[in-house]
Amino acid sequence: MFKLPDRMEEIWLLKAKGLREIDIAENLDISKQAVNKALKDARTKLFEMFLSLAEVFGFEVVRINAEKGFMVATSRELKKRIYFFYIPKMGIRAFFEDSKFPEYLLKHSLELGLTKNLKKEELIEILET
Amino acid sequence: MINMKLKDVRPMNFSGIPFVLVVISFTIIIVLPRVTPENYWPFWIFGWIVLFASWGTGAEVEKDFIVLKYVFGKLKIKIPFSEIEEITTINKLQKGTIAKYFKWEIILFMILVAYALFDLIILPHGLLKGYYFGDIGLIVFGLFYISAFTIPFSKKKITGIFTYSFVLLAVLMLYLKIGSITADDILMFIIMAFVLTVAIWEVYSVEYVVIRTPRRLYLITAKNTEEFIKALWKVAQNVQTT
Secondary structure (H helix, E strand, O other): OOOOOHHHHHHHHHHHOOOOHHHHHHHHOOOHHHHHHHHHHHHHHHHHHHHHHHHHHOEEEEEEEOOOOEEEEEEOOOOEEEEEEEEOOOEEEEEEOOOOOOHHHHHHHHHOOOOOOOOHHHHHHHHOO | OOEEEEOOEEEOOOOHHHHHHHHHHHHHHHHHHHHOOOOOHHHHHHHHHHHHHHOOOEEEEEOOEEEEEEOOOOEEEEEEHHHOOEEEEHHHOOOOOHHHHOHHHHHHHHHHHHHHHHHHHHOOOOOOHHHHHHHHHHHHHHHHHHHHHHOOHHHHHHHHHHHHHHHHHHHHHHHHHHOOOOHHHHHHHHHHHHHHHHHHHHHHOOEEEEEEOOOOEEEEEEOOHHHHHHHHHHHHHHHHHO
């Protein structure tokens, strides 16, 4: 399963929620350098995960955001948009544009500040702009 | 360690030092001849050299960095892969626009259009038509780039409609300025429409990729982003193992 190590995930999630590196360091009682290193590693790992998925399944990559942990891609076979999200403790989850977005995904997007409401349309608008 | 040239990838001059060079060159090329009408040629040529220098000449992967080359290959801007937060092919987004990412570029074109319009208004009557066409050309091409960068790439037809309507606007501006339109003027407008067609083709013939780091945004164009994405994948794997 594509998943970040627990500690790295914790640091990445705090940053994705908008905390500054210095605040994360204070919260977790670690050095700012350790936070910075963990975030760099997390970004690289997320890029690698998303790009590997796209390569293996032959998806056309449109957008990869390692800061908030999502990828927008297109399935060449189905000619459909697919949205990938890195969800803490779950790993990467994929959703077709015409599928129902589960509540946990909408809540996750709200927590990260991607959206202001629990609405699929709002989330897609953000991802596609 | 990976070292490879990124084929058909060209960095754009929309941010950082290259954008500063664009602002300097525009100022020298457009404003200087008005301020100092005599002996501006050496500066004017220098302005064009500065503009060419701002253009990206190529890009490559050097170890864990993406390297963008400017100033005839002399200026290298290195982007550490681990600092990249986002990579987006703007033209493939449903509502992607360059304006969302590079507002200063749009502001620059707005200033250019406003300056040319002001200059056109204050130009006296009875001059050679080239003076009027110079300003009208700047207005039309400025408006074209503002439209092309502000209207989503998916709405290409709307950009096309706007673009050709600017030619009609150009006819109106000349008529209001000199009070008549001759056959020679019509020929100039046909040439203007042709050049705009080439400009539309040029804008839509490449893909636009934005690279975002915590400090800066970079724009590159590529004939096909597939190769670029594959190169990134290799870099990501390389960074993982080192």
